[in-house]
Each structure stands twice: as structure tokens, then as C-alpha cells.
Amino acid sequence: MDLTVFGIYWYFSGNEIGYSKFKKVSSGTTHDDPQYDISKLIVKTYLNRTDILKENGSLLLHNLKLTDSGEYTVKLEGEKISTKKLVLKVTGHQGGERSDTELKIQSETIYGQESQSVLLNISYHFPRSSTVFGIYWDFSENEIGSCKFINCLAWSKFNESGCEIVKLFITSYKDRADIIKENGSLLLHNISLNDAGNYKVRLEAGTITTGRITLKVLQYPQGHTTEIWSSEANYIRLSISSVVVVLIICIIVLHFNITGPKYPSQIITSAEKEAEDIQKASMNMGNDLVYSEKM
Incomplete structure (x- = not known):
């Protein structure tokens, strides 16, 4: 996700240890590139032995003490706020x-x-x-x-x-x-x-x-390129069929206007025959179009 401003905050037993804030200044893909200004703050008690890694937001503690054992919380602030808790156990050595x-x-x-x-x-x-x-x-x-x-x-x-x-x-x-x-x-x-x-x-x-x-x-x-193309193909075939139907109607009306009025039975018979011929031709045309899409 390409965020302009976001921050990583660390807490120990509810008290803030420090944070790193990132502000976008130019386009890029990683925090290592100079597209982010990074401001970091560590509280005084952790200042000389703690760091927040810019690469992944991890908390790094040096010179561990038994008193460092306990619950740590990391909070990420961007478009949304999310938190995660971790428990650190420090063991002593005799x-x-x-x-x-x-x-x-x-x-x-x-x-x-x-x-x-x-x-x-x-x-x-x-x-x-x-x-x-x-x-x-x-x-x-x-x-x-x-x-x-x-x-x-x-x-x-x-x-x-x-x-x-x-x-x-x-x-x-x-x-x-x-x-x-x-x-x-x-x-x-x-x-x-x-x-x-x-x-x-x-x-x-x-x-x-x-x-x-x-x-x-x-x-x-994987993307859904095949499904999208399939939907577009169906739309193309549907559009062609609609155009063929409209074309049939126009031809029937045009033929009626040119040849003049006939008896009702003659009009129906003639129109049906011509519509049937045109429909067969359009079906053959549609089959050719469908076959061409599958090539």
C-alpha cells in the first residue's frame, strides 16, 4: 500500500519506548530509497541501547536486563491503526x-x-x-x-x-x-x-x-484476465446478435415500402421468408465470428 505518512510505535508495559515516522517525499518502492523522510524518537531510558529498524519496524534491544522481561506492544498507524503484542522473557546466567x-x-x-x-x-x-x-x-x-x-x-x-x-x-x-x-x-x-x-x-x-x-x-x-476476456467476448457476441436483429427489421420495413402494400397473407409470407433467409445468413455470420474469437 502506498501511504504518504505512517508510523511505527513501540511500548513496554503500556509506556512508550519510541517511534519511527515515515513521510513520503518522492515516488519509490522501499524505505531504503530516499523517497521517505524518517523521523525517529527513543525515550531517554532506552536511548543508548534501543533502535527501531527502518527496514521492517522491528525493535532492537542491546544489553538486555532481567527487567526487560514483559509485554511489548507495537502499533502501526497509516490509513488504519493495528496493534500486536509480544512477550519477551530474559534469562540470567550463573x-x-x-x-x-x-x-x-x-x-x-x-x-x-x-x-x-x-x-x-x-x-x-x-x-x-x-x-x-x-x-x-x-x-x-x-x-x-x-x-x-x-x-x-x-x-x-x-x-x-x-x-x-x-x-x-x-x-x-x-x-x-x-x-x-x-x-x-x-x-x-x-x-x-x-x-x-x-x-x-x-x-x-x-x-x-x-x-x-x-x-x-x-x-x-493470478489475475482474472481469462474471465474478463470471456465476459468481453460474450458482450461482443451479444452486441453482434442485437445488430443482426435490428438489421433484419430494417430490411423488412424497407422492402415493404419499396414493393408497396400487398394482401396481408402475402406480406406475412414474404416477410417470413425473407426474415428466415436473413436469419440463416446471420447465424452463419455469428458462427464465423465466434469461430474467429476462438482461433
Whole structure:
């Protein structure tokens, strides 16, 4: 739906966390293009650890706390207002910082709509001591892209001095794919039926951790071109039949005026004969027309 103004609002336990508002400034098809002015606001308590992704409106929380557990509400405002509730459960860990790499798959099967964008949603945890680590995505066992972190702190927001993030994609994905650095999710734009299949994500930080997601792409329903054409064809045949009937009547009246009055029985007999001849001719004409439409 092409909206001029719309907004995405997030709440936690009834209190607003923040919002993103989109205002159309030029024509286009995706939020990544410069056709929307985006204004974003995050409340002070979430300012340094929260973001609302412009690509799909998801809420991204950094440095989770046990107090972040609870009910979240997202509200979409456009031509209509719709809301959705989600529950977040934050678990604690005993014995200090984890030393392993952890990968979480949000859903093993994702559904996307043809020509739209889709997010293969994951989250990760790298050991706190990691300074070089990477996220790699494969499709049908072939690598399509990677996101490598060099001299970065795994627990930070990757804005420290010297932190370098390198993203690489193969040519066919370069202009329509992204790896969200904050959680490792793969974002695909303008998907097609060819994108359906098995994806593998791989985390590397000394050790290798992998996971798999299946993408199913839903196709737009076929149009009703055949039915519409059929209705038009019926209308054409009906119009031709009506013209033939009117033509028959005109010919009968014209013949009567030229030949002059006759006895009633002669008029009826002559008119019926001529009408019958013309009707046979028109039926043959109609059959030819119908046959031509089916060619």
C-alpha cells in the first residue's frame, strides 16, 4: 500500500519506548530509497541501547536486563491503526560471562511475499573476549554474504575506535541483501520464487556455530484476465446478435415500402421468408465470428 505518512510505535508495559515516522517525499518502492523522510524518537531510558529498524519496524534491544522481561506492544498507524503484542522473557546466567558462542533461531520456517522484503531473524552471542568474529549466510550450500567484525568488542555497539565492519555479498545479492550487524539477521529485498529454499547461518569466533532457516515464498494470485476476456467476448457476441436483429427489421420495413402494400397473407409470407433467409445468413455470420474469437 502506498501511504504518504505512517508510523511505527513501540511500548513496554503500556509506556512508550519510541517511534519511527515515515513521510513520503518522492515516488519509490522501499524505505531504503530516499523517497521517505524518517523521523525517529527513543525515550531517554532506552536511548543508548534501543533502535527501531527502518527496514521492517522491528525493535532492537542491546544489553538486555532481567527487567526487560514483559509485554511489548507495537502499533502501526497509516490509513488504519493495528496493534500486536509480544512477550519477551530474559534469562540470567550463573557463573559470570559465557565463554561460548551462542546462536538463536527465532523461527526455523519463514514465509515471505513475492516482490516484498523478508527478514531471516536470528540473534547471536560472541564471547566477551572476541575481537575478530564473523557471520556468514549460505543459500543452498553456496555462500551469499558475510559480515566480519575486526577489532570490535562483541558486547559493544561497534562504535569504538578502530572497530571495522566489513560486509561482502556476491553479485546477485549485492543490491538486495543486508546482514543486520546488531543481531546477524539476513534481510532480503524484492524476493522471488527463486529465493525459496534452505538458508544456513554460520558464526565464527574461534569455534563455528551453525543454524538453518527455510524460506517459503508466497506467490501473488493470478489475475482474472481469462474471465474478463470471456465476459468481453460474450458482450461482443451479444452486441453482434442485437445488430443482426435490428438489421433484419430494417430490411423488412424497407422492402415493404419499396414493393408497396400487398394482401396481408402475402406480406406475412414474404416477410417470413425473407426474415428466415436473413436469419440463416446471420447465424452463419455469428458462427464465423465466434469461430474467429476462438482461433
